[in-house]
Amino acid sequence: MSNSVVLGLGGLPGTLDQRLQAIRDAGFDAVEVDATDMARSSFSIAESVSHIRSSGLRVAALKELRDFTGHVGHVMTYRMELAKTSLSMLADMGGKLIIVNPSASNKTTHVSELVDQLRALATLAMKRGIRVGYRPLPWSDHAYDFASAWRLIEQAGNRNLGLVVDSFQNLTDLDITTVFQQVPAEKVFLVRLSDFKMSALHVLEDKIEVDHHQRFFPGAGNLSGDLAELVRQCQQNGYEGDLVLSVNDESYRMAGLDSAIKSALRARNWLDKITTGA
Numbered sequence: 001m002s003n004s005v006v007l008g009l010g011g012l013p014g015t016l017d018q019r020l021q022a023i024r025d026a027g028f029d030a031v032e033v034d035a036t037d038m039a040r041s042s043f044s045i046a047e048s049v050s051h052i053r054s055s056g057l058r059v060a061a062l063k064e065l066r067d068f069t070g071h072v073g074h075v076m077t078y079r080m081e082l083a084k085t086s087l088s089m090l091a092d093m094g095g096k097l098i099i100v101n102p103s104a105s106n107k108t109t110h111v112s113e114l115v116d117q118l119r120a121l122a123t124l125a126m127k128r129g130i131r132v133g134y135r136p137l138p139w140s141d142h143a144y145d146f147a148s149a150w151r152l153i154e155q156a157g158n159r160n161l162g163l164v165v166d167s168f169q170n171l172t173d174l175d176i177t178t179v180f181q182q183v184p185a186e187k188v189f190l191v192r193l194s195d196f197k198m199s200a201l202h203v204l205e206d207k208i209e210v211d212h213h214q215r216f217f218p219g220a221g222n223l224s225g226d227l228a229e230l231v232r233q234c235q236q237n238g239y240e241g242d243l244v245l246s247v248n249d250e251s252y253r254m255a256g257l258d259s260a261i262k263s264a265l266r267a268r269n270w271l272d273k274i275t276t277g278a
Contacts, residue, residue, distance in 0.1 A: 016041055024057055119156040164190045
């Protein structure tokens with residue numbers, strides 16, 4: 001397949017070095033780095049960055065700059081300072097994309113302020129050669145789906161700012177396979193693929209729990225058909241970015257690193273069959 005299949009570091013068991021080695025040995029050439037996972041590592045942030053940089057694996061994305069858009073005053077100033085730190089860390093790793101999430105509760109009533117915040121971040125990132133991928137969250141009141149996030153991105157008008165498509169959105173009564181009818185393929189900066197054991201979520205607390213703790217490899221849940229269609233839409237519409245295998249279910253950590261990598265390889269083979277029509 002033409003899109004590179006990327007494995008997320010954060011959902012795998014083992015030390016950082018063990019995971020990097022296993023991912024490389026399995027034939028993956030890139031990883032999505034989890035900032036929270038790095039903060040919990042026995043290594044310092046600087047040591048973790050060094051290990052990732054020397055692993056030979058490309059950093060496809062850093063996830064994630066959380067709770068960013070929607071704040072005002074000193075809180076927004078603080079969020080921007082955190083953003084500068086994250087961008088510096090990502091630049092040191094050689095990465096080129098940072099994932100950014102909206103806040104749950106919008107503290108401003110002016111859409112123009114949200115747009116200005118995204119534009120300012122994208123401009124700041126551009127100076128480091130980094131792109132900004134905006135990932136909507138169902139529990140945000142201003143960027144809760146692809147359409148609402150895209151409206152803000154479009155108004156910001158910065159070529160360095162684009163959309164992150166996450167299959168998690170399909171659990172919130174949205175059809176992820178129509179995203180390319182709303183957004184130009186070149187403005188989709190990343191596609192994240194996770195499977196789930198349920199078919200829909202309606203309660204806020206359940207949405208947050210599943211997003212944070214119950215992501216499975218594609219092909220291992222109940223949304224395999226939707227995921228397959230999303231991948232086909234990526235192909236048909238000319239999406240050229242990465243496909244991230246994003247997992248975080250405790251079962252993978254309990255099973256051990258070797259087992260988790262085997263599951264990742266099954267998911268990659270599953271994707272290969274979809275893209276080749278086998």
